[in-house]
Amino acid sequence: MRAYPRIRFMGSKYRLAPRLAEVFASLPPGPAIDAFSGSGVVAYTLKASGREVLANDMLVFTSTLAEALVANADEQLTDADVARICSPSRDGRDFIASTFDGLYFPPSDHAFLDSAWSHIDELEGAKRALALSALCLAAAQKQPRGVFTVTTPRYDDGRRQLRMSLQELFVEAVGRCNAAVIPGRARARCGDVFDVNEPAAVAYLDPPYAPPRDDTCYVKRYHFLEGLATYWRGQEIMWETRTRKLAKRHTPFASKRTAPDALDRLFDHFRAADALVVSYGSNAAISGDELEALIGRHRRSVERIELEHRYAFGTHATAQRRAATEYVFVGR
Template structure:
């Protein structure tokens, strides 16, 4: 699991993956679903544990990560592939350079992304997913704190990645992605969780949850990566915004008012799974006891595991408030 490329992603379970692996090993054998796969590290953990896995997420860039690193059984980008992607543009496209001029990255980085995409457009399958994943990883590394809600360097923490070109970061990201590819049966899809209709021994559920303050809008924080994974095709840009945000995608899980009903529906939707494993943070607006009570409506037995955890993007003082307890409920 240490081989899995790390991305600074809100709610990522990268640090918790070893503990989750221990828990999954105690459950009956069989296929698993990671219904909100996010960074993909839990789906990868399930695959590394020998299970057939289906990774699902509603964002394109996270689903692309899962396609490249979870569903991919052996394809890698060759040195020739990398040199072609890093070569001058084959068609002179400049959408990124025009749209984001003066935002996020220097002009030469934007030009690199346009040129790279001109070659990625000629790839398909796992190689295309690997190339796009490496581009997204590189962009997330160079953007302070990995989020695209600000366009100023006020969160510059001095990391070496902030001084490197996106081409250099892309080359490094390709090496990490290639090294993470492992054999095993797995699939990845991009879609609504309630459209999933697959039998499974384990359904792992890590839904977005409403915190007491702020929100859980992934599109707001990672809109550039979502656009980069599609070259903004089919995306609706909010041109009036300074950051060139994409239109939000409302989720019933992200509101304190609608979350209980959405969670109740979610647990019912996966009633055929032998085990439900639900991750939830103590910094959610919905108390853990209420979530456990909802889960008990659908499962005969529910076991609660508590893991001390820090959701932090850095070592700055305000990161202290991100110290939390990760609750992992197992319903059978």
């Protein structure tokens, strides 16, 4: 599990993966679904334990991570692939340089992303997914806190990555991605959770947590990575925004008004699974008791496990405040 490249992703279970692995090991054998795969670390954990896995997420960049690092069983980028991606542009394209001029990264980094894409467009399958994953990892590392809601660094936390070029970070990230590739049967899918219709022994459900105020929008934080994974093709840029955000993508799990009904439908949707494993944060608008009752409507028994979790998201000063209990419910 520790071979999995770390990406700062809201709600990532990187640190909790060893505990989740113990929970999964106590459940019936057979295929597993990670229905909201995000960073992909839990799908990877399931794969590493020998289960067949389907990773699903509605975002392209997270599905690309899962395609490269979970679904991919044997392909790696060679030194020659990396040299080609880092060579001068095939066609002189400049969409990123012209669209994001003055935002996020210096011009030389934008030029690298454009020219890298001119070569990645010639790749397909797992190699393409690996190259795009490494680009996304590099871009996330160089952006303070890994989020793209701000265009200028609010603070420099001294990390060496902030002083490296995106090309250097990309080359390092390729090494981490290559090292994570392990054999096993796995697939990745990009789409809505309610369109996943496959039998599974274990369904792992880690939806966005509905917060007490506002909503949990992944596109708002990671729009640049979502664009980078697609070269902004098929994406709707909100040109009036200073940050060149992408249009919001609706998901009923993100707000407290729609989440209870969506969660109820979710547990019903996966009713054929032998076991449901559900992650949820204790600082969300829906309480642990409510969630337990909702799962209980669809399961014979529900066990609640409480894990101490300090969200990787907080800065040093706020990390203490962000410490929260992470619930894991096991419905059988």
